[in-house]
Amino acid sequence: MSPRLRSILRLFHRWIGFPAGVFLFILCFTGSLACFSPEIQDWMQPSTTLHAPLPPMTSSGLTEAGRRLKEQLNAGHFAFLRLPSPRDPVFRLWHYDGHIFLGPALAPDTGLPLPGRDVPGGTFFVTLHSHLYLPTPWGQVVIVVAGTALLATLLTGLWLQLRRFLPDLLLFRPHAARQRRWLDLHLLGGTLSLPILFIIGLSGTVLQAQKLFQLASPPHHPSGHASRHQAQSAAPLSIPADTLPTLARAGQQQWGTVAEGFFMQTGHDLSLYAPDNLHFCLQRQALTATHTTIPARPLCPTLHSLVLGLHNLRWAGLTTRWFYCLSGLLGCIIIGSGMILFLQSEQNSLAHLSTVSIAQRSLQQGYAALTTATILGLPLATLALFWSTRLPAPSALPPLLWEEGLFFGLWGLSLLHACVSRHAATWQLALLATLGAGTTGLDLLTRPFHTGRPLLFSAVDALATCIGITCLSVLLRPIHKRST
Amino acid sequence: MILSLILMSLWTIIWLLYLNQLPAHRRRNPCRLPPANALQKYLRLLLLPCSLTTAYLLNGLDGLFLWAFTAPLTGFLLALILPYPQHPNRPHRRELAKRSQSPQIPAMQIRLSSLLTSAFIVSAAFLGLSPAARADRPWQDAHVQAQITAEHELSLPLATSLSSLPDGSPFALGVTGKLYRLDPVDGHLTTLMDELPPITALTATAQGLWAVTQAPKPALLNIAPDTGVILNHIGFGSALAVGSHISALQVTDNKAFLVDDGAPAFVVIDLQSGHAERLLEGAPSLSSHAPLIRHGQPVTTAQGQSRTGGNVHFLLLDHSKNWLFYQTPTGPLYRIGTTILTDSSLGPAERIEAMTNWRRTPSLGGMAITRDDTLYMVDIDHGDLLAFGADRLPWRLLHDDRLYDAQAISLLKGRTGAQEKLAILTEPTAPTNGVNPASTTNHQHLLEITLP
Numbered sequence: 063m064s065p066r067l068r069s070i071l072r073l074f075h076r077w078i079g080f081p082a083g084v085f086l087f088i089l090c091f092t093g094s095l096a097c098f099s100p101e102i103q104d105w106m107q108p109s110t111t112l113h114a115p116l117p118p119m120t121s122s123g124l125t126e127a128g129r130r131l132k133e134q135l136n137a138g139h140f141a142f143l144r145l146p147s148p149r150d151p152v153f154r155l156w157h158y159d160g161h162i163f164l165g166p167a168l169a170p171d172t173g174l175p176l177p178g179r180d181v182p183g184g185t186f187f188v189t190l191h192s193h194l195y196l197p198t199p200w201g202q203v204v205i206v207v208a209g210t211a212l213l214a215t216l217l218t219g220l221w222l223q224l225r226r227f228l229p230d231l232l233l234f235r236p237h238a239a240r241q242r243r244w245l246d247l248h249l250l251g252g253t254l255s256l257p258i259l260f261i262i263g264l265s266g267t268v269l270q271a272q273k274l275f276q277l278a279s280p281p282h283h284p285s286g287h288a289s290r291h292q293a294q295s296a297a298p299l300s301i302p303a304d305t306l307p308t309l310a311r312a313g314q315q316q317w318g319t320v321a322e323g324f325f326m327q328t329g330h331d332l333s334l335y336a337p338d339n340l341h342f343c344l345q346r347q348a349l350t351a352t353h354t355t356i357p358a359r360p361l362c363p364t365l366h367s368l369v370l371g372l373h374n375l376r377w378a379g380l381t382t383r384w385f386y387c388l389s390g391l392l393g394c395i396i397i398g399s400g401m402i403l404f405l406q407s408e409q410n411s412l413a414h415l416s417t418v419s420i421a422q423r424s425l426q427q428g429y430a431a432l433t434t435a436t437i438l439g440l441p442l443a444t445l446a447l448f449w450s451t452r453l454p455a456p457s458a459l460p461p462l463l464w465e466e467g468l469f470f471g472l473w474g475l476s477l478l479h480a481c482v483s484r485h486a487a488t489w490q491l492a493l494l495a496t497l498g499a500g501t502t503g504l505d506l507l508t509r510p511f512h513t514g515r516p517l518l519f520s521a522v523d524a525l526a527t528c529i530g531i532t533c534l535s536v537l538l539r540p541i542h543k544r545s546t
Numbered sequence: 547m548i549l550s551l552i553l554m555s556l557w558t559i560i561w562l563l564y565l566n567q568l569p570a571h572r573r574r575n576p577c578r579l580p581p582a583n584a585l586q587k588y589l590r591l592l593l594l595p596c597s598l599t600t601a602y603l604l605n606g607l608d609g610l611f612l613w614a615f616t617a618p619l620t621g622f623l624l625a626l627i628l629p630y631p632q633h634p635n636r637p638h639r640r641e642l643a644k645r646s647q648s649p650q651i652p653a654m655q656i657r658l659s660s661l662l663t664s665a666f667i668v669s670a671a672f673l674g675l676s677p678a679a680r681a682d683r684p685w686q687d688a689h690v691q692a693q694i695t696a697e698h699e700l701s702l703p704l705a706t707s708l709s710s711l712p713d714g715s716p717f718a719l720g721v722t723g724k725l726y727r728l729d730p731v732d733g734h735l736t737t738l739m740d741e742l743p744p745i746t747a748l749t750a751t752a753q754g755l756w757a758v759t760q761a762p763k764p765a766l767l768n769i770a771p772d773t774g775v776i777l778n779h780i781g782f783g784s785a786l787a788v789g790s791h792i793s794a795l796q797v798t799d800n801k802a803f804l805v806d807d808g809a810p811a812f813v814v815i816d817l818q819s820g821h822a823e824r825l826l827e828g829a830p831s832l833s834s835h836a837p838l839i840r841h842g843q844p845v846t847t848a849q850g851q852s853r854t855g856g857n858v859h860f861l862l863l864d865h866s867k868n869w870l871f872y873q874t875p876t877g878p879l880y881r882i883g884t885t886i887l888t889d890s891s892l893g894p895a896e897r898i899e900a901m902t903n904w905r906r907t908p909s910l911g912g913m914a915i916t917r918d919d920t921l922y923m924v925d926i927d928h929g930d931l932l933a934f935g936a937d938r939l940p941w942r943l944l945h946d947d948r949l950y951d952a953q954a955i956s957l958l959k960g961r962t963g964a965q966e967k968l969a970i971l972t973e974p975t976a977p978t979n980g981v982n983p984a985s986t987t988n989h990q991h992l993l994e995i996t997l998p
Contacts, residue, residue, distance in 0.1 A: 229891045232565060234625040242899065250625050254618035342607055379608045381550045385615035392622060 068222065075218040079397075080404045080429070082211030085194070085204060087397045087436045089266070092191040094390030095444070097375070097383045099184025100150035105522045106181040106451040108509035110167040116151045116514045117171040121307045126173025127153045128306035128325070130166075135327055145310070146170040147321035147337070151514065161189050164462070180462050181451040182469070192270075195470075202274045209267030215400075216260055219252055227253055241406050248399040251392050258389050259396070265373035272366055301332050305351055309334040312354040317347075338376045343367035401433045430487075431480035438490040439476030441529060443469045445497040448526070452508040491533045498530025549604050550612055556597040557620035563590040569885065685932060685940045690998035692931055692943040695967070698733025700990045702726070707794075708912075708956035708971055709750040711771055716956050716969055717755060719748055725757065725774070730958050730969060733992045739774025742767075747792045747804070756802065758792040766795075766802055766815055778817075785813045785822035794861035796870060801888055803870055805832070807857035814887050825887055826894065831901045832858040834874040839909045839927040841950045855909065862915040871921065877907035879921070879934075905934060911952030912970060922997075924952035924970060931968075931995065948972055948993060958994065968995040 063071075095102060104111045127143055134141035134155065144154040153168035162185045166175040193201025220227070231253055234246045252259075306325060313320040313334045322337040326348075333348035343362035349355075362368045371377060375386050408426055412418050447469040455461040480486035502523040513519060567582035567590075579586065601609030703721045708728075710716040716728040718735065723744025726735040745757040745767075754777060755769040764786050768778035780802075791808030797817070804813040806824075810832035815822045826832065834855035837844040844852040855876030862871045863884075870887070873879045886892060886900040911926040920935035922943075931944040951972040958967040970993040 226891050226893065229568065232561060232621055232625040236626075238899070242895075251618075251622060254621045258614060258618060375611070377607075378611060379605070381547050382608050382611050382615065385550065385612060385619065388619055389615050392618065 063221075063225070071218045071222050075215055075222060076404050076407070078211045078218070079215040079400050082208045082215065083397045083401045083404075084432055084436050085208035086212050087394055087401070088194065088440060089191060089205065089208065090390050090393035090397060091440055091444075092187045093262075093266075094387045094394070095187040096184070096191045097387040097390070099188050100147075101518050101522070102184035102187065103181070104150060104515060104518055105505075106183055106448065107167065107178045108452075108513065108519075109178040110150075110152045110176050111513050111515040111518065117169070119146045119153075119170040119310075120172075123153070123169065123171045123173040124306050124310055125303055127155065127168045128173075128301065128303070130155055130168065130173065130175075131325060131332075132301055134165075140327070141165060142324050142326040143306075144324040145320050145322060149322070152176060161195060162186050182447060182462065182465050186447070186466070186469075199274065199277055202270045202277070205270045206267055206274060209263055209270065212263040213260070213267065216252075216256060216263065220256060223249060223253060241403065241410075244399050244403050244406070248396060248403055251396040251399070255389060255392050255396070259393055262373065262389075262393075265369045268369050269366075269373055272369075302351075305332060306334075309349055309351065309354070312349050316349065316355060338374075340377070341371070342377050343371040344374070344376070398437045401436065405429055405433050427481065427484075431477055434480035434487045434490060435473065435477035438487060438494060439473045439480075442476055442490055442494050442497065443473040445494065445501065445526060445529070446472045448501065448522075449497060449504060452504055488537065491537050495530045495533035495537060498526045498528070498533060501526035501530070549601060549609055550616060552604075553597060553601055553613055553616040554620050556593055556600075557617050558624060560590055560593050560597075561621050561624050563587075563593075569889070683938075683940055685930070685942045688933070688941040688943050688998060692968075692995050692997050694944070694946055694948070694993050695996045696994040697948075698992045698994075700733050700735065700971075700992055702735050704735075704953075704971060704990055706912075706953040706971070707748050708954040708969060709748050709755075710956045710958060710969075711750045711755075712752050714958050715750075715771070716958060717748060717750055717771070718954075718971070719745055723759075725755070725769070727771075728969075728992070730967075730992075730994060738769070738771075742769070742774060742776070747795050749795050749797060751797050753797065756795060756797045758795055758804065760790075760792065764790075764792075766804075780815055780817065780820045781822070782813070782815070783820075783822045785815070785824045787811070787824070787827070793857075793859050794872075796861050796863035798863065798867045798884060801884065803861065803863070803884065803887060805858045805861045805872055807859055810857040812887060826897055826901070829898055829901060831880045831903070832872075832874070834876045836876040838876055841929065842927060860910070860913040862913060862921065864915065864919045865917050866919075871904065871913075871915065873907065873910070873913070875911075876909050877905075879904040879907050905938075905940075907932075911949070912955030914955045914957050914968065916957060916966065922955060922957075922968060924949050924955050926950055926952055931970075943998065944995065946993075948991070951975055953990070966997045968997065969993070970995060 124145075131141060131143045134157070139157050141155055141157040144150075144156060146152055152170055153173065154163070154165060155168060156163040156165040158164075162182055164180045167178060168174060169176055189195060192205075194204060195201070196204060223230070230249065232250065234250050235242060238246065309325070309332075310320050313323055313336070317323075317336050317340055319337065319340075320334065322339060324335050325332055326335060327333075328348065328350070331350045331352070333350045336345065336347040338344060341361060343364075344367045345359060345363060347356055347359065362371070375383060378386065408429055412422060412426060415422075447465055450465045450468050455464040459467070476486075476490055479490070483489070505519055505523050509519070562579065563586050566579045566586060598610070598613050601613040603609070605612060704726075705719040705721050705723075707719045708716055714730075716730055717738070718726045718728045720726060720735075723746060725738045725742055725745055725748065727738055728735055742757075743759040744761055746760050747758040749756050750771065753768065755771050757767045757769055759765055759767060764782045766778075766780045766782070767776050769775065770777055786806070787809040789808045790806045790811075792804050792813070793807035795802060795804040797803070800817050802815040802817060804815070805811075806813055809827070810829070811827040812825045812832075813822060814825060834857065836854065837852040838855045839845070847853050855874045857874060858872050859875050860871075860873050863869070864871070868884055870882050870884055871879060872882070881902045881904040882897075882900055886897055892900075907923060908925045908927040911924040913924075914922045916922070918935065920933055923932045923934070924930075925932050926949065929945055929947055929949040930942050931946075931949060933941045933943050949970065949972070951974075952970050953973050954971040956969050958969045972991045972993060974988050974990055
């Protein structure tokens with residue numbers, strides 16, 4: 063490769079990678095959390111995890127839950143009822159508030175509401191991942207641009223590293239100079255997980271692009287067709303009391319399980335939708351009172367369902383989802399290290415100049431602030447959100463507003479802090495270490511000690527503690543170095 | 547869960563086998579498997595489909611994804627967790643400490659035993675704590691000093707280049723680029739061959755003499771030491787830049803390594819294919835960053851300004867032909883692996899990183915290396931002969947005022963017995979700067995030194 067081509071590729075890689083990296087880091091981080099959306103919901107609402115042994119779903123419970131669903135529908139709320147599953151052992155009578163799913167949790171055996179308030183929950187991260195909480199077309203546009211940038215960055219990165227791809231596959235030099243160490247980490251993660259990143263990135267971009275196309279040219283509905291919302295507002299729904307248990311039995315026969323399936327109104331009927339985790343490709347098959355069996359369909363009916371299956375991995379087992387989550391975090395490491403490398407090389411280029419103008423210096427400070435707010439601010443805001451769901455909200459504010467406001471407020475503050483202070487990273491690391499290390503204590507203090515899902519709580523606490531310890535070790539490193 | 551553990555183990559084996567087949571300077575494998583062979587290669591290739599099939603049979607589609615996810619994560623964890631072996635190009639302080647304990651460095655003998663590996667790491671870490679190993683030790687007088695046993699006046703003006711064959715016969719270059727055989731008994735110079743083009747740098751090896759000529763056309767010549775016949779002639783291609791001047795060269799079995807002090811860079815020539823490549827152009831370690839000091843005074847130019855030592859001037863090859871030592875006249879001494887220069891998969895950044903500062907030195911008038919990898923240097927700042935061996939102990943072997951004017955040094959085999967001798971070329975003492983005007987002559991001298 064000629065030095066000229068190399069410098070051009072490097073320029074592209076850096077200047078596409080850094081701005082896109084801000085969004086890609088958010089997407090990777092929230093995507094990793096979205097793998098465990100129901101579990102996060104349960105952690106934030108510890109009362110819904112019940113006591114061991116977990117009670118199974120009963121017919122009377124389902125009837126009672128169905129009654130409550132009907133009430134909601136008749137009151138004009140477009141709600142749906144999700145059935146209990148091993149991942150989330152309660153009924154969820156949810157409605158969509160424009161960003162996230164909200165609603166009470168019902169006991170699987172009685173169908174009565176469980177104590178606890180609404181929390182942003184796991185779907186908050188799903189929403190953040192799918193459209194960054196931005197208004198409808200803009201979220202998709204940003205993600206498509208960032209996804210395309212990811213593919214471009216991966217390709218330029220691969221081209222730059224092509225000659226040393228195989229010889230340096232497992233190269234990491236912990237004793238090397240700082241920039242070399244970060245580069246090693248960046249290349250190590252990048253080259254090893256290149257195929258996975260490419261597939262995840264491509265499938266995510268395709269999904270969002272499809273959404274954009276749909277928004278640009280909405281499907282034409284024949285006259286007389288009523289959308290779900292129009293239908294529900296037309297007349298009160300009349301559902302016989304035994305419809306839900308009957309449909310659940312039919313679903314059990316059809317699919318073998320209805321755990322994680324959901325009841326939703328379609329037209330004047332109530333349908334039972336198949337669980338999302340049934341097939342590799344997402345098939346929203348539905349049973350109604352009049353159609354209690356459905357003919358077998360091809361495994362992957364559309365390209366969209368195939369891409370969805372590839373990207374969401376809802377069908378996958380727990381271990382695979384864990385590894386998927388870890389791969390997403392590896393993506394965070396790659397993007398984070400890339401941003402740090404960008405920052406260092408910009409700093410180095412300034413160091414060679416004899417005079418540095420104020421504009422250049424403030425631009426550099428801006429890059430550093432963006433990096434800090436992305437790499438530290440987002441995990442900090444996430445941990446703060448976790449904490450706020452367990453702590454009482456200020457009485458003047460609705461809890462949900464307070465929790466979401468805290469998340470975005472803290473994230474914005476992190477950016478602001480990094481803009482005005484040179485030592486922002488250290489302080490934010492310290493705060494992150496405190497929150498991470500204290501999560502276990504908070505968890506034990508704010509939930510009943512005996513729970514039906516001890517592993518869930520320990521896993522979340524352990525992850526938070528890992529973050530805390532990592533931050534603490536980074537903080538203590540200079541002190542340790544000085545002492546040796 | 548069980549499948550993921552199986553897959554991670556299989557991937558660990560695959561990655562370790564992959565690491566094992568890398569060249570030693572790239573290997574990050576703490577468990578030295580038997581040297582890479584065809585069996586390992588086939589095993590590695592076989593394990594990939596085997597693990598994929600196992601994953602699919604045990605867990606279906608889930609297994610396939612698990613297979614794909616465990617690969618990068620296992621590799622990533624391995625790369626972070628595996629102890630990073632002492633990079634051969636970087637004398638890490640632990641290694642230095644270890645070296646100061648034992649004169650011979652055993653190659654990193656790593657067995658498939660984590661116990662040994664841990665023991666090595668623990669002991670190396672323990673040794674790394676000793677502060678003495680980190681610093682350059684000061685030069686100390688040797689218990690037994692070297693002696694100047696003879697001095698000959700040379701009849702012809704010589705360039706600052708001396709080299710001797712493994713049997714000890716020295717060769718010298720005239721200021722006009724003529725090649726002379728030097729008789730160490732009386733300092734008599736014999737022209738080797740009149741028809742040779744003017745030579746700018748010379749080295750003598752077991753394969754004969756290797757010389758660089760820059761006019762009429764730059765080329766590397768292999769010359770028979772007894773007859774002066776040109777045995778081989780390799781062009782430089784485009785490996786020279788404007789202002790290039792090759793100051794020194796070293797030759798291994800199939801590569802020639804040259805240093806360019808006109809436009810600082812390394813030039814590597816493949817002796818088989820004749821391909822010449824210019825590397826590490828303008829690397830900082832190839833240029834002097836300090837004034838050249840002779841007899842305690844900065845050497846000045848005609849305009850009265852301090853002279854720097856110029857660019858890289860000395861280049862030596864160790865006995866194993868794995869390491870090149872190079873330096874400018876003012877030091878410090880650097881070391882780089884020959885494989886670093888010949889491995890085409892390495893980039894400039896890695897090569898620069900592999901240029902290892904080996905030791906600070908004073909201003910030098912010559913440098914030579916023996917079969918046991920001891921470096922002999924003539925310190926023109928203090929008029930000393932210095933020795934620095936593989937044990938990294940710095941010895942001052944001799945002080946003599948004549949050494950202030952040293953220009954070149956070469957090994958000589960002892961004429962009597964096994965004692966090694968050195969030949970040092972000294973320039974005529976300048977009349978204005980002369981310490982002893984009586985000894986001022988216009989001729990260079992050859993000093994013969996017997997090593998202790």
